[in-house]
Structures are given as structure tokens and as C-alpha cells.
Amino acid sequence: MRQLFIFFLFVTSIFGAEVETSRWSSGETYLMFLEKNSLPLRPLYYNLDQDEQQLTEEIYSGVHYQISKEKSGEISQIFIPLNDELQIHIYKHNGEYFFETVPIVSETRTEAFTLKIEHSPYLDIVRETGSVKLATIFVSSFKHSLNFKRDLRKGDRLAMVYEQKYRLGKPFSMPTLKAAMIEMRGKQHYIYLNDDGRFYNQDANEIEGFLLGNPVRGARISSYFTKRRFHPILKKYRAHSGVDYAASRGTPIAAAGSGRVVFIGYTRGYGKLIKVQHEDGYMTLYAHQNSFRKGLKNGSYVKKGQIIGYVGSTGLSTGPHLHFGLYKNNQAIDPLRVVQVATKKLSGKDKTAFLQLKSNYDESINLHIANETKHAKLGVPQSVCYFYNGEFCVQDRLNSDS
Numbered sequence: 072m073r074q075l076f077i078f079f080l081f082v083t084s085i086f087g088a089e090v091e092t093s094r095w096s097s098g099e100t101y102l103m104f105l106e107k108n109s110l111p112l113r114p115l116y117y118n119l120d121q122d123e124q125q126l127t128e129e130i131y132s133g134v135h136y137q138i139s140k141e142k143s144g145e146i147s148q149i150f151i152p153l154n155d156e157l158q159i160h161i162y163k164h165n166g167e168y169f170f171e172t173v174p175i176v177s178e179t180r181t182e183a184f185t186l187k188i189e190h191s192p193y194l195d196i197v198r199e200t201g202s203v204k205l206a207t208i209f210v211s212s213f214k215h216s217l218n219f220k221r222d223l224r225k226g227d228r229l230a231m232v233y234e235q236k237y238r239l240g241k242p243f244s245m246p247t248l249k250a251a252m253i254e255m256r257g258k259q260h261y262i263y264l265n266d267d268g269r270f271y272n273q274d275a276n277e278i279e280g281f282l283l284g285n286p287v288r289g290a291r292i293s294s295y296f297t298k299r300r301f302h303p304i305l306k307k308y309r310a311h312s313g314v315d316y317a318a319s320r321g322t323p324i325a326a327a328g329s330g331r332v333v334f335i336g337y338t339r340g341y342g343k344l345i346k347v348q349h350e351d352g353y354m355t356l357y358a359h360q361n362s363f364r365k366g367l368k369n370g371s372y373v374k375k376g377q378i379i380g381y382v383g384s385t386g387l388s389t390g391p392h393l394h395f396g397l398y399k400n401n402q403a404i405d406p407l408r409v410v411q412v413a414t415k416k417l418s419g420k421d422k423t424a425f426l427q428l429k430s431n432y433d434e435s436i437n438l439h440i441a442n443e444t445k446h447a448k449l450g451v452p453q454s455v456c457y458f459y460n461g462e463f464c465v466q467d468r469l470n471s472d473s
């Protein structure tokens with residue numbers, strides 16, 4: 072019944088006139104947001120449990136959220152995404168405000184495009200798709216293995232297969248690259264996203280990307296990364312935007328990669344916290360520290376493996392541990408996908424499974440190129456063609472980035 076009620080609220084607000092979509096500004100905290108909108112802090116923050124309070128620190132800058140208002144101008148409900156699967160829902164019922172976390176309803180589509188290079192892969196993808204995100208993902212995926220500047224020629228071809236989530240009819244969150252091809256001087260280079268979450272080339276060798284070291288040596292993992300989990304006892308949705316390493320108070324914490332300290336200080340949820348910005352849009356986060364290494368400050372450069380602080384239990388924490396987070400372009404990703412010592416070469420069963428997956432993607436890419444070439448011959452502009460659920464050229468991409 073309650074679900075139905077929420078659904079009704081959601082539908083009326085979406086089709087009503089009073090829904091505003093805004094972007095979460097950088098540096099804005101959840102508490103600032105409540106105060107700005109004159110919303111009551113006690114039911115919407117101070118009375119929440121620790122995990123929920125912690126989640127409110129996960130709202131990322133730039134995310135689009137919705138506020139719906141009654142005719143009087145009073146806020147009736149708010150949806151704020153925490154990641155691409157879970158969102159905060161604030162709603163008014165019988166004159167009181169409530170907080171809950173609810174799944175994000177989204178549709179995932181597989182799309183693909185191909186184009187001939189006129190200027191550069193980046194510029195051409197933006198021109199073709201209207202998406203800076205797709206261009207960024209494509210270029211960064213080949214960055215460590217190929218030299219576009221040196222080896223690309225005008226007229227070379229590229230192709231990309233990716234998954235895009237849609238929320239309320241608009242592209243939502245970062246697309247996931249599934250396979251990509253770029254031709255350079257007549258030779259085609261491929262990368263594929265394997266089921267293990269890592270990228271490989273056509274020879275089943277892992278593409279070397281951003282590699283992180285372990286932030287706490289020899290520690291046991293006490294909690295894993297999850298975007299959305301239903302807690303069966305509390306009957307609430309939860310997310311854990313990092314990995315917890317259990318270790319005794321005072322255990323040294325090492326920078327997982329080289330980079331610059333962009334935050335060092337205290338936050339209510341994460342306690343003593345350090346954030347380090349790395350190359351390619353990666354950022355690591357080290358929370359609940361007992362103390363920081365002396366002399367470390369905002370703007371300091373740290374090297375991979377260098378001690379930055381010591382394990383503690385500051386902030387909303389139940390015992391000494393390191394909460395270690397990894398973000399790419401502001402969005403939390405699973406650190407364990409990136410923490411490793413060396414690149415992998417697939418063999419045996421793993422290689423067989425990968426080759427099967429690879430041949431499916433190759434088929435998609437080849438069909439798409441053939442189809443696009445056919446269209447080009449017919450004089451159909453290449454930008455109208457998209458791939459969806461195995462059908463080609465069914466529709467335009469619905470919208471540009473959101």
C-alpha cells in the first residue's frame with residue numbers, strides 16, 4: 072500500500088507542473104541543502120541511523136535531482152540519486168517530512184555507433200553523439216595502449232558498443248563501454264570489457280590502465296562495495312560506496328596511487344578524511360582516520376605507497392577500520408576492480424569465455440559498420456543510426472548528456 076502511495080506521488084509529481092530539476096553544486100552538503108530549502112533537520116538528518124547519515128555524504132556534485140512543490144510553494148517531495156541504482160527520497164505526508172532510500176527506476180540500453188575520423192576521436196564523437204561522456208570514455212580507454220596523435224589518419228574508422236541507462240527518458244549516469252575499435256593505418260585495435268570487470272585486447276591480454284596499490288597492508292576486508300542492497304531486517308535499502316579494511320588503531324594507511332591531496336580534514340560522517348585526486352578522473356578517499364601524517368596538507372603531492380595517515384574510528388564508525396573509496400568522474404566504483412599488482416593474461420576456461428564474449432561484440436561492431444556503410448551509400452547521414460537490442464537504426468539517441 073505504501074509502495075503504491077509512493078508511486079502515486081511520483082507519477083503525479085512527474086506529470087504535474089511543479090517539478091524542478093537542478094544540479095547539485097560542488098561543495099554543497101546535504102545539511103546545507105536542507106537548510107537552504109527550510110526543511111526540518113531532525114527528521115531528515117539527525118534522527119536517521121548512522122548508515123543513512125553516512126549515505127547523505129555520498130551525494131555527488133553535478134548530479135541532477137528533482138524537487139516537486141505544491142501550489143503553495145511548499146516542497147512535497149525530492150529525489151536525489153546517490154549512484155545509478157539508489158536515490159534518497161524525501162516526502163511530505165500528513166504535514167510531516169520523511170526520509171527513505173529507494174531504488175532508481177531506469178532502463179538500460181545497448182547502443183553502438185561508428186564513424187570516420189575527421190578531426191579527432193574526441194571531437195568527432197562529441198559531434199556525432201552530443202555526449203562528452205562517451206568521447207571521454209572512448210579516448211581514455213585507449214590512452215595507455217595507443218598513440219592517437221602519432222598514428223591516426225583522417226578517414227580511419229572507430230566504433231563503440233556501450234550500455235546507457237535512461238531515467239525519466241533521459242540518459243543517466245556514465246555509460247559503460249563494452250567494446251571499442253579504432254583503426255589506425257589500416258590496422259584495427261580492439262578493447263573489450265570482460266565479465267571480470269577488466270578491459271582486454273583481442274589477444275586476451277589486459278589493457279594496462281589505472282592500477283591501485285593496497286591502502287592497508289595485510290588487512291582483512293570487513294565490508295564490500297555495493298550500490299544497492301536490501302537489508303532484510305531493517306527493511307531498508309543500503310549502499311556501501313567503498314571497501315572497509317579492518318585493522319587496529321594506528322595501522323599506517325598508504326596512498327593507493329600517486330596524486331594530489333584535494334581534501335584533508337573532518338566531516339561528520341567520515342571523520343578524519345583524506346581525498347587524493349589521481350590522473351584520468353580517479354579519486355581515492357580514506358575515512359575514519361585516527362590521525363594524519365604530519366605536514367600533509369591540501370595540495371600536497373603524495374606518491375603511491377606513501378603513508379598518509381593512521382587507521383582509527385572517527386566520524387560515524389563502530390570500530391577501527393579504513394573505509395576506502397574510489398571515484399571515477401565523481402561516481403563511486405568498486406575499488407577492488409582496480410586494486411591489483413600486475414596486469415592479467417587470460418588463459419584456459421577464462422580465455423574461452425572471453426573469446427566467446429569477444430566474438431559477440433565483434434559481430435555487433437561488424438554489423439554496425441556494414442549497416443552504416445550501406446546507409447552512407449544511400450546518402451543517409453551517419454548520425455541517425457543507433458543500435459538497440461540487436462536492431463539497427465531504430466531510433467536516434469534520445470537526448471544528450473544528463
Ligand SMILES: [Zn+2]
Binds near residue numbers: 294311315393394395
Ligand atoms: Zn565503509
